[in-house]
Amino acid sequence: MPYSLSAPVTSELLIRKSRFLGCVEPVADRVQALQRVAAVRAEHPTATHVCWALMAGGHSAANDDGEPGGTAGRPMLEVLRHQDLDGVLATVVRYYGGILLGAGGLVRAYTDSVAQALLKAEKVPRTVFQGLCCTVPYALEGWLRRELAAQGATLGEVAHGQAVTLDFSVPQAAAAALVTRINDASQGQAVWHRPDGEGA
Known part of the structure; x- marks a missing residue:
């Protein structure tokens, strides 16, 4: 049975001077998810990247927002998949700290940002x-x-x-x-x- 979340939950990681602000939250569909992504961008106008991943209605989507391909959105999506989540949007805002993390470092940073937020989240059965x-x-x-x-x-x-x-x-x-x-x-x-x- 797929699960959603009862409420939005956030995380914050500092990795080699880069700040990663993670958020996982319940959404009804892709339209609402894109509205939330736009709102997050508006809240963080000076952020370097706003990456996101979505599982909703059995459909998935992911966006690296300028990070090297496959280092942000996809890994975030895999975290949602492994937790059997649906109707959930994950966003991670990155403020670049001037030190390159490399592909492996980016994957870990984005994965950990979502995983840390999910540790504090309350899962609820999703009604289809x-x-x-x-x-x-x-x-x-x-x-x-x-x-x-x-x-x-x-x-x-x-x-x-x-x-x-x-x-x-x-x-x-x-x-x-x-x-x-x-x-x-x-x-x-x-x-x-x-x-x-x-x-x-």
Whole structure:
């Protein structure tokens, strides 16, 4: 089972006069991760590098931000992978101290920055959501809203026409049983649509 983190955690390492500021934090998806990376850059305008790695929704990404290829982002990503994390962004801000660390030194510095932060982090089981969309008669709208709330679903767009169309994301483990209950309650009148996108 993949895990996320309950809250952001930071670390700080000083290696041969270079300062490495690590952070691991929960994120919903790549879009939120890139927003966080931009925010970190804004917080550290004089930093030499802002490297990052992301595991989210089974997808991964890594960025060396000008460090020699494969010495920052990839090693950071491997730390996240080995910890079975998902929905987690790792960033490391480097202030260069004037002494070259070499490829091996860089890999160790970036790996240690993430690992040190993770030592203090609280892991939480990650809930995977599935996006669904259905149309039901008006008489069922109130019941369906209560059912979604009871299942921990997130209600998205609701459209009122000849009937009511609801977009929602539900924990994947509860999705099949919920679909069956909706079909039973609507006596086969529920119309299922292909969701616009999968949940986070």
